[in-house]
Amino acid sequence: MSTPDPGWQPPPQLRRLAELDTDRAARRGYPEAVYCAGKTPDQVARIAQALGQRAENPQATTLFTRADPDHAKAVLTALPDAHYDDTARLLAWPAEPPAPTGGLIVVAAAGTSDLPVATEAQLTATYLGRSTDLVVDVGVAGLHRVLGHLDLLRSARAIVVAAGMDGALPGVIAGLVSAPVIAVPTSVGYGAAFEGLAPLLTMLNACAPGVAVVNIDNGYGAGHMAAQIAAN
Amino acid sequence: MSTPDPGWQPPPQLRRLAELDTDRAARRGYPEAVYCAGKTPDQVARIAQALGQRAENPQATTLFTRADPDHAKAVLTALPDAHYDDTARLLAWPAEPPAPTGGLIVVAAAGTSDLPVATEAQLTATYLGRSTDLVVDVGVAGLHRVLGHLDLLRSARAIVVAAGMDGALPGVIAGLVSAPVIAVPTSVGYGAAFEGLAPLLTMLNACAPGVAVVNIDNGYGAGHMAAQIAAN
């Protein structure tokens, strides 16, 4: 809303925006990502422009996470050679992922409703330079489905498991493999799932060792962690 | 949102959808249900088409739960001989329930606002092959109402009780009958009901033994459990 203000305007020290962590790729080996939630499309566009000016030939992919269609539109205007995945709400620039190195990452989604989070994890790992694969709809209510994918799961260097509701899948998979499992709870489920709290607690309490947990619906964090584990 | 992507597209292993548990009816005696929440109407339509192709003459009913009108429209296009109940947000295919076997299931709703959940429970049990009956508006604030239905309640093999607010009805009914009571808390009530948490806790703490609880607003789960109990 533009208000017809009677004169006084805030001085510059009231109007600062962002300070990019340009040092991060050098320091950590992984580039910075831009978290779009809570930012206006205009703010995101200005950050995208700054990134575009900084690097004519970017070496590493920059990700824009939690990007709704309005954010996506703003970024694609500034960086037309970006890729937007509307299931994962993820933008990647440039669109082409790097050639994969390191070990295989398998992402498992307990149900179809967990796909947005699982896809965000898989795309993140892909853009950080890993080869990835996906198994879907392998919840513990029908064990034969997950048991049917054991060979693929046992070939992974790291596994990401996205599950809502009871969140039991990561513990069951961890009990069957030697690779570490990154569990990501989703906000899928009936009332007492409490927007992901129930699967979060389940995963933290997994009987099988070899499970560690990231934030609810945080597919980006899960994919990033898996990429670090599978780096070599 | 269709984005004008500059070339790169995710490879097939990034795009899988669902793996139906076709084995479930054989393994458990009850067919699979499709949970629609968190799925797009398009995803649900593709699942409905796959089901339609799998079984020309389906023996058992398939249920689509938590189906909003858009989901319903998508399923009815693929499976025109399905039935949609917009109170229960439930689709059943085929529309005609099987002939009832086993014992009677009585569903009790504490108030009119609990009807969506109670109806989902009753329809689920009906479609899983049980005879059912319904009593409404029998909350504990006027005990004579529930006492007036004692004969019906005592004739049941299993009872489902849906209640929000104080959630006291299941315990009161359990104290009056010999049949097991499946309690389903609803998200009906003032602020300190915390979207169903209050009646959930009440039901878990019922003084009368013979009460077991399912998830908040989970009429499907309550009806399924009751159908199993009343199977013989």
Added chain:
Amino acid sequence: MSTPDPGWQPPPQLRRLAELDTDRAARRGYPEAVYCAGKTPDQVARIAQALGQRAENPQATTLFTRADPDHAKAVLTALPDAHYDDTARLLAWPAEPPAPTGGLIVVAAAGTSDLPVATEAQLTATYLGRSTDLVVDVGVAGLHRVLGHLDLLRSARAIVVAAGMDGALPGVIAGLVSAPVIAVPTSVGYGAAFEGLAPLLTMLNACAPGVAVVNIDNGYGAGHMAAQIAAN
């Protein structure tokens, strides 16, 4: 503490104790149980004496739940022909269970630490007149253990599953059988199990239908519910 009070003593209407629900066996078909927690051994002893005087030849078993050794001593003095199980903290009077009727109840304990609760469930069902069996240490971290008991589990009319930590076992079992599963969360586990809250939520959110839940550590309630389900 006996205090040297200077004269005034509370009149009788300040000193009442208990009102037994002698009608319950007739009304519900199952006798009353005495919850000992929060009662002094002396109060429990007085209730036991009243029960002993009421029935020279009791037809049905009376249970004393949550009885610590001091409660047990007090009851056994009043009712010497009672049986006390110190794992389950359960007293039964008379000691001999009735001859079993109805279907088989199988109790599954995820781990050895869940045995107190599982035993309380099994003894309760046994004393309410059911035949029972027990499988122990079949947590989901090693699926082959639960799969090795499938025949026994599939022969049950009702199954009780006690589990702490991630509480995933009831959902996994429910996905494999047609019998209803009564899930009882236990307070076993690390910090974020929050004294049983985590497995409670897991069980309420079980992906597989056919699971209903009782209170944390409430083996008595689970066994009672199962006995009602398996009554015929």
Added chain:
Amino acid sequence: MSTPDPGWQPPPQLRRLAELDTDRAARRGYPEAVYCAGKTPDQVARIAQALGQRAENPQATTLFTRADPDHAKAVLTALPDAHYDDTARLLAWPAEPPAPTGGLIVVAAAGTSDLPVATEAQLTATYLGRSTDLVVDVGVAGLHRVLGHLDLLRSARAIVVAAGMDGALPGVIAGLVSAPVIAVPTSVGYGAAFEGLAPLLTMLNACAPGVAVVNIDNGYGAGHMAAQIAAN
């Protein structure tokens, strides 16, 4: 612990104790009470001595709440003509209650385990000058018990109901009478009662209007409120 400090001692402004609200009886019509929890027996004794010196012939009763036996011993030394009830953990000075005025207060305890709280409420109301009566073990699992006391309950000007576990009793009683019901949740129950949280929520969500709630296990507050309501 007396430590051999090397000299320095805190100055007086670091060592103050209490400031009695001597104005309260005049301002509100009800005298102050001393909450003993968190105070040392020595601190309570000093407060009792100050009270004893202030009033040679006290007009109104002073209550010491949450007094464990050590507190009681300390007070009885300073005020030998006090009365200590070890069930309610309440001390009253002087021991003799005033002659009753106003309407009748009926206190109902759902179970024997709720007696400490119910007794605290009843004694408080008695010492604030009301006539009181008590019904025990009238939980909703056996409705005939509470229905058997309807005449007494309907003769009350105010009713206090103490209940743990499901906390359903206050709402059921409120639906049967015209008097206001003060509900006091107790910390009695299994794990998911969460030390009184479950009955607290139940009572706040009572379907029947005419229920208001005080703190968990706060029999003093319930009795005080009832005494104010029944003042005329």
Added chain:
Amino acid sequence: MSTPDPGWQPPPQLRRLAELDTDRAARRGYPEAVYCAGKTPDQVARIAQALGQRAENPQATTLFTRADPDHAKAVLTALPDAHYDDTARLLAWPAEPPAPTGGLIVVAAAGTSDLPVATEAQLTATYLGRSTDLVVDVGVAGLHRVLGHLDLLRSARAIVVAAGMDGALPGVIAGLVSAPVIAVPTSVGYGAAFEGLAPLLTMLNACAPGVAVVNIDNGYGAGHMAAQIAAN
């Protein structure tokens, strides 16, 4: 949504609606109220019609609580001589309150944002037959405001206090008067008010005795309770 169903329709026992507690005025002395939240306008309209047919000349007011404008429209069509207050979201039928009896009820609102709840309480008490008064914007941040109304507050037989945020006002008022205080927390406030949880807890923990609490935003319950207290 009307679906083109292929034939099968649910039988009557799947379609029941409500069972009015016509006995309540006789049993309790206060008439039933209709809770509109969670009911469709059509359901409310059918209940209003049934009420209109039952009583040509109603003796007592019927209230419709939590009525949004669509509910109001539906009721006013069926009962044109009803009164709708859109601040309190309350409908009363007939519109004219009964002549007041009993003692005065004073309603205090901590801030202007608490007015919807305070008004619901005041109108409820008015329609149940009490004389009422209102003080607004007397939060504890400026004590002189509440102290300026002491004479009015001290003339009340019962006081209702609605407050959000810190919820401190009921305890402060209770410490100044002899009348009982019904505290009603509101969902007004910043994030850590957690939709009314913070003032709810504050009120349950009020240092001053003489405070009892009803559900968050439940002005109806507060006004009803106050009307019972001030009945004589």
Added chain:
Amino acid sequence: MSTPDPGWQPPPQLRRLAELDTDRAARRGYPEAVYCAGKTPDQVARIAQALGQRAENPQATTLFTRADPDHAKAVLTALPDAHYDDTARLLAWPAEPPAPTGGLIVVAAAGTSDLPVATEAQLTATYLGRSTDLVVDVGVAGLHRVLGHLDLLRSARAIVVAAGMDGALPGVIAGLVSAPVIAVPTSVGYGAAFEGLAPLLTMLNACAPGVAVVNIDNGYGAGHMAAQIAAN
């Protein structure tokens, strides 16, 4: 909604609005602020008019907090010489801040998404008469960013730190400076941030002493507190 009521209208004592704390500037040295959330634009407009009439030449700024664009429009109509900041949702009247006195306040925002809260804090302090500065995007994931502002931070008399997600920034800054840090958690973050609960708890548990916390997203409170600290 204007309803065609059949005659009866509520009497004046049912319709009061607000009681301004005109004494506050004298009593505390800081003027009152108007909290707009939960008030209708019309109510806010009437308060603004009253303020405008009370003071022809206001000495101190009045703030309207949590003002959405509709509130802003209403106030600007009544007080055209006010300033509205749509990021902070804050209105100030008159628009020009007073000349600064006291020490410098530095506001730090962990990320761009925390800017609305940080700006509210900074503007509040500015309008209460302090000089302020702002640093943005200095989260702990890239420590060099905050370390690069150490000179500015160490020149402050008080520091406000706004952060969501892990909320770690206030503790890190407090460990580096001698000035007191006011921490304000924001509702920015993934699911397990629970709308600001996670950073709130982090800040309360800061290892470094010298951190005190205000409500979630309460930039106004943080700025006010900082202005008091930096008053001299």
Added chain:
Amino acid sequence: MSTPDPGWQPPPQLRRLAELDTDRAARRGYPEAVYCAGKTPDQVARIAQALGQRAENPQATTLFTRADPDHAKAVLTALPDAHYDDTARLLAWPAEPPAPTGGLIVVAAAGTSDLPVATEAQLTATYLGRSTDLVVDVGVAGLHRVLGHLDLLRSARAIVVAAGMDGALPGVIAGLVSAPVIAVPTSVGYGAAFEGLAPLLTMLNACAPGVAVVNIDNGYGAGHMAAQIAAN
């Protein structure tokens, strides 16, 4: 427990203890404190010895917080010229506080049960070099008590308020003064105080601006913050 191990002992990198922040006084102007909870008396003794060796003539006081009597004994053996306050569970070395500088700090305790926390705050501020005063038993249930101390409160540069139960005192005091108020919730109170959660929330939601909050029972943190505020 000394176990008769068969040979293998953990190598040195498995046995490290502590790394003192010797730089803190220089960096922040306030010395480090040793948090004793969770440390064995032996560990604390070794830290005390290291401190004693580091500084023959210490310039600033070192505090040992949360020191139970066993910790105190261990420290006093190593540093005999320390002072131990068993109410505050605080050790100070050396025993004599520095000469006060800066403004006055007033500590207010709502009740006698809050004295341990209030004393910890007051001693901390005293040892960090401020002059301090204490008012006790000034809870909001009797407003005249806090109003009787207004002159002292208004002379403070910073105020610490310790309160349990409803935690309303900080907001009431903040509304009466211009100094900033540091609120410290205590774990004093009935069940629904939830070990300090209730007063914590109350304080975070204080209606009056000028209140910031530290951790439950954290008198040390409150005193430290106040000392920083009152430094000049």
Added chain:
Amino acid sequence: MSTPDPGWQPPPQLRRLAELDTDRAARRGYPEAVYCAGKTPDQVARIAQALGQRAENPQATTLFTRADPDHAKAVLTALPDAHYDDTARLLAWPAEPPAPTGGLIVVAAAGTSDLPVATEAQLTATYLGRSTDLVVDVGVAGLHRVLGHLDLLRSARAIVVAAGMDGALPGVIAGLVSAPVIAVPTSVGYGAAFEGLAPLLTMLNACAPGVAVVNIDNGYGAGHMAAQIAAN
């Protein structure tokens, strides 16, 4: 307690104990561990004996976690060549760890009070065959301490960080390194740490990607996960 039972004894199917997962080393590559909490020393001793009989020359270490001194005594009797660490409450059999393979694991403890959990993690990783190192007392309140260990931290293949209170250390470390960080919250801290809930939430919300979390105080789980990550 041995009770003088009058004859009846539970049949064998009421008395089962444990079912070892002997398949686990083959299936997962890591041996089973015995969780001692909730088991009696006698039960643990019988499990230890069974293990001792199973393997004359064990290839891999068996761990007994959460072993209090009584558990330790019982195991050491059965397996005298075991090692017990009373800080970590961990027993290992046989005592000598395997020769290390894979990458280095660095364990960081924020404070001395976190050492029990950190030691459990370090010993677990050591016994699963990794080389490990430990840094202690590197909390974020004094950043120079953690910055002083950057070379060691950057040489790790996986890092475990144990922290209580604000739990900020894992996120700060993750922002400085490329290795994945396993964060383990501890139950160390003041009241609002809520027994580890606060650091748990902080870690789940870490701004820096590359952090995954295990259960509160679960050093075993953290060390196991790290050993899997650093396996090659």
